[in-house]
Amino acid sequence: MQDPGSTPRILVAEDDTGIRAVLKATLRSAGYVVYEARNGSEALGLAIEHLPDLILSDVLMPGGDGQTLLAALRADARTSELPFVFLTGLDERQAVRDGMNLGADDYLTKPFRPTELLSLVQAQLRRSAKRIEARRQLEAEAQKLREFDSITGLPNRGHFLGRIAREQASGPVHALASIALGQLPVLRQSLGQAPADAVMREAANRLLDSARQHLGSEALLARSGEHRFALSLRGEQDEARIEARLREVLAPLAEPMEAGGRRLFLDASVGVAVSPRDGDSPEALLDHAETAEPATAPGGTVAFYSAENSAVRGRRVRLLQDLRIALERGELGLAYQPQVALAGERLVGFEALLRWHHPELGQVAPAEFIPLAEESGLILPIGSWVLAEAARQLGEWQAEGLAVPRVAVNLSPRQFEDPGLLDGVRAVLAGSGLPPGALELEVTESAALLDPERAIGLMARLREMGVALALDDFGTGYSNLSQLKRLPVDVLKIDQLFVRQIVRDPGDAAIVSAVVTLAHGFGLKVVAEGVEGQAQVIKLAQLGCDICQGYHYGAPLAASAVPGWMQERGFA
Structure with missing residues (x-):
């Protein structure tokens, strides 16, 4: 079928020479191009060759009737949607009904007046034009869905790489940047999908406006992943200039935005790959830019690709793969670090710390594998195992007569957001038979204050179960005192x-003193982490700290080593 605006073409299939001549003359007088066929066989060949805009066909014809013609047209993908109208005598109604069932669009009864014929033709052509336009719109929408992100409206990864390849053909694109919004996965967990999408959309709008302002109207920005953007910097190779221009582009992300009824601040970590040094193809450059993207550095960091950070990325990929099976293979374990009350040197309990002994790589540092578990969601099954294993171990120690009052377990931000947390804790307490208060859950300050109202309700329900609660890493997160006083925590x-230099740094000592005073004012106990020497213990005691934890009292111990340590220290 031709494009709208061209002269419509009509195929006439009619065995009666006189009627065919009248049809041809009438249609040509109205400005249509006409093809003629004496039977269905000829008409099928002409239809495939010319793809007319409309077919008018007699029902009964020697050498191939209209029904056979219609069935053949509808069975061929090239002609299946061509408009088709039967020309029928008064005694051929059953044949017409059969034809309509085969997919005919209309019929015209012979004899007919020229005005009837032209009116029917015009109606069919209008209907066909509407179908063509609707199909084109659907195809355009489908193409847009294939090449553009539905949330931000930006080109997707495939469209971006195709554009870069075409631009390289006319001149090199020297640098590609991968921009990651590291907080977005956590925001999605805490706020839900719709507010997280709104954040991504707002970030995209800000970045696009800024890129056009600082890089020009041809700046190409795309959404390249769940929380990533890709940006091209045409003609740039100097690292210092690239970094300066990227910081200009990223500046609007530092402005606050609203989502889910909350005021948020975003920052981005950026990896950059430069052509031809880091690769020639767009795919290689973008992969290397993502490899260079800092995984643990603070937001706002711009890092350039190198073989060294590629090796780091390779190790991360392997660790993530191996971590998926580490739990079932028994490679994960717990170590227990003592917590000692300064008043009377009394054992308060142990904090359970996750460890991973890789069969080939040896001990993998928690700072390396726990962020991977958090990002991937593996922290949920791993965290459930940690909770159950720590409770089981404490129950075993108490059954053996060891005076271990409590075990503390860290909750990751994802665990704290998990709707199944309460049921999981309830099941662990029921299964272990621990007395109230024997289990302490540690929640980071930043996780608890990300959504204070939810945190307050969740913590209150945990305390109703008899669980003690500690606010971990205090002073490194939000430090929102108006919300802090509402959190139902014990420690x-x-x-x-703040503890490391407390003896030599008056500023750290002042901070610790203020925290202790604040906590005691709220009726809370204070635990100081990282205590490594007697001088720190003395200073902390002077400042009123309640409990110390660190290498001064003992490194994290295997469960089997705890009884011996307690006996040696006089705690047994």
């Missing part, structure tokens, strides 16, 4: 960042 844990 504040001061991060080792």
Whole structure:
């Protein structure tokens, strides 16, 4: 079928020479192009050759009737949607009904007046034009869905790489940047999909406007992943200039935005690959830019690809793959670090710390594999196992007569957001038979204050079960005192960042003193982490700290080593 605006073409299949001549003359006088066929066989060949805009066919014809013609047309993908109208005598109604069932669009009874014929033709052509336009719109929408992101409206990864390949043909695109919004997965967990999509959309709008302002109207920005954007910097090879221009583009992300009724601040970590040094193809450049993207550095970091960070990325990929089966293979274990009350040197309990002994790589540092577990969601089954294993071990120690009052377990941000957390804790307490208060859950300050109202309700229900609650890493997160006083916690844990130099740094001592005073004012106990020497113990005691944890009292111990350590220290 031709494009709208061209002269419509009509195929006439009619065995009666006189009627065919009248049809041809009438249609040509109205400005149509006409093809003639004496039977269905000839008409089928002409239809396939010319793809007319309309077919008018007699029902009964020697050498191939109209019904056979219609069935053949509808069975061929090239002609299946061609408009088809039967020309029929008064005594051929059954044949017409059969034809309509085969997919005819209409019929015209002979004899007919020229005005009837032309009116029918015009109606069919209008209907066909509407179908063609609707199909084109659907095809355009489908093409847009294939090449553009439905949330941000930006080109997707495939469209971006295709554009870069075409641009390289006319001149090199020297640098590609991968921009990651590291907080987005956590926001999706806490706020839900719709607010997270709104954040991504707002970030895309800001980045696009900024890129056009600082890089020109031809700047190409795309959504390249769940929380990633890709950006091309045409003609740039100098690292210092690339970094400066990227920081200009990224600046609007530092402005606050609203989502889910909350005020949020975003930042981005950026990886950059430069052509031809880091690869020639767009795919290689973008892959290398994502490899260079800092995984653990603070937001706002711009890092360039190198073989070294590629090796780091390779190790991360392997660790993530191996971590998926580490739990079932028994490679994960717990170590227990003592917590000692300063008043009377009394054992308060142990904090259970996750460890991974890889069969080939040896001990993998928690700082390396726990973020991977958090990002991938593996932290949920792993965290459930940690909770159950720590409770089981404490129950075993108490059954053996060891005076271990409590075990503390860290909850990751994802665990704290998990709707199944309460049921999981309830099942662990029921299965272990631990007395109330024997289990302490540690929640980071940042996780608890991300959504204070939810945190308050969740913590209250945990305390109703008899679980003790500690606020971990205090002072490194939000430090929102107006919300802090509402959280139903029992313990504040001061991060080792403030403890390490407490003897020599009056500023750190002042911070610890203020935290202790604040906590005691709320009726909370204070635990200082990272205590490594007697001088720190003395200083913390002077400042009123309640409990110390660190290498001064003992490194994290295997469960089997705990009884011996307790006996040696006089805690047994």
